[in-house]
Amino acid sequence: MGIRHLKPITPGTRFYSVSTFEELTTNRPEKSLLEPIKKSGGRNNTGRITSRHRGGGHKRQYRIIDFKRNKVGMAAKVMTIEYDPNRTCRIALLEYADGEKRYILAPDKIKVGDTLMSGEGSELREGNALPLNKIPVGLQVHNIEMKPGKGGQMVRSAGTSAQLVGIDGKMAQLKLPSGEIRMVPSVCMATLGTVSNAMHENILYGKAGRMRWFGVRPQTRGMAMNPIDHPNGGGEGRSKSGGGRQHLRSPWGQLAKGLKTRKKKKASNSLIIRGRNA
Numbered sequence: 001m002g003i004r005h006l007k008p009i010t011p012g013t014r015f016y017s018v019s020t021f022e023e024l025t026t027n028r029p030e031k032s033l034l035e036p037i038k039k040s041g042g043r044n045n046t047g048r049i050t051s052r053h054r055g056g057g058h059k060r061q062y063r064i065i066d067f068k069r070n071k072v073g074m075a076a077k078v079m080t081i082e083y084d085p086n087r088t089c090r091i092a093l094l095e096y097a098d099g100e101k102r103y104i105l106a107p108d109k110i111k112v113g114d115t116l117m118s119g120e121g122s123e124l125r126e127g128n129a130l131p132l133n134k135i136p137v138g139l140q141v142h143n144i145e146m147k148p149g150k151g152g153q154m155v156r157s158a159g160t161s162a163q164l165v166g167i168d169g170k171m172a173q174l175k176l177p178s179g180e181i182r183m184v185p186s187v188c189m190a191t192l193g194t195v196s197n198a199m200h201e202n203i204l205y206g207k208a209g210r211m212r213w214f215g216v217r218p219q220t221r222g223m224a225m226n227p228i229d230h231p232n233g234g235g236e237g238r239s240k241s242g243g244g245r246q247h248l249r250s251p252w253g254q255l256a257k258g259l260k261t262r263k264k265k266k267a268s269n270s271l272i273i274r275g276r277n278a
Contacts, residue, residue, distance in 0.1 A: 017206065129190065172185070
């Protein structure tokens with residue numbers, strides 16, 4: 001799970017680093033758990049671009065992930081640890097006692113041959129999934145449900161984990177990676193441990209072309225545009241009146257820094273004990 005830095009023999013490799021992939025055990029995904037991905041290029045159903053700077057990129061297939069961990073009380077053996085092009089962490093292929101195979105987000109420190117379980121009576125070890133009210137306070141968890149039975153929605157990216165800080169009746173209190181302390185129903189499922197591939201955040205992409213492989217297109221600065229194209233555009237050189245000393249804005253004139261975009265009357269506000277910026 002280390003990082004390999006390339007020798008700077010070209011400008012593109014001077015700041016280029018890649019994962020060593022030493023934890024992977026196979027490069028052949030389970031065919032029964034693959035689905036095709038149709039690329040949108042950032043366009044909606046009417047063909048208009050609603051998400052800019054997207055397009056191109058390498059062809060991928062989607063790995064169907066079991067976020068619910070709802071096969072309760074049945075032992076599952078870890079068959080492989082695999083790379084997933086659609087997410088930052090690694091995934092693990094489980095084979096259950098009845099022969100069914102499922103992918104899960106690979107927790108850190110699990111190995112091929114380990115046995116995992118889900119449900120209330122599961123052992124307290126990394127990779128097992130339990131309801132939050134059956135997990136001791138203070139342990140690290142990931143892949144946390146927000147609604148019972150919906151499947152894990154929080155804490156799924158590489159190297160992340162949340163801490164269970166308390167159980168108050170029907171609600172559990174979690175400290176999320178952002179620093180936010182939030183309540184979720186205590187019957188929601190969560191997986192013990194930390195998500196794998198913690199070194200992902202230290203990878204340097206090194207060149208613009210590598211971002212194109214991910215489907216990320218170039219972004220032009222607003223200050224480099226004309227006034228008709230962007231609120232920050234215009235001026236002879238770097239303008240003090242046009243793009244220079246104005247407050248930074250989006251192409252549609254909305255303030256780009258400091259403006260709170262979260263709805264003030266959002267229903268889930270009552271579940272947030274302490275905000276991430278507190």
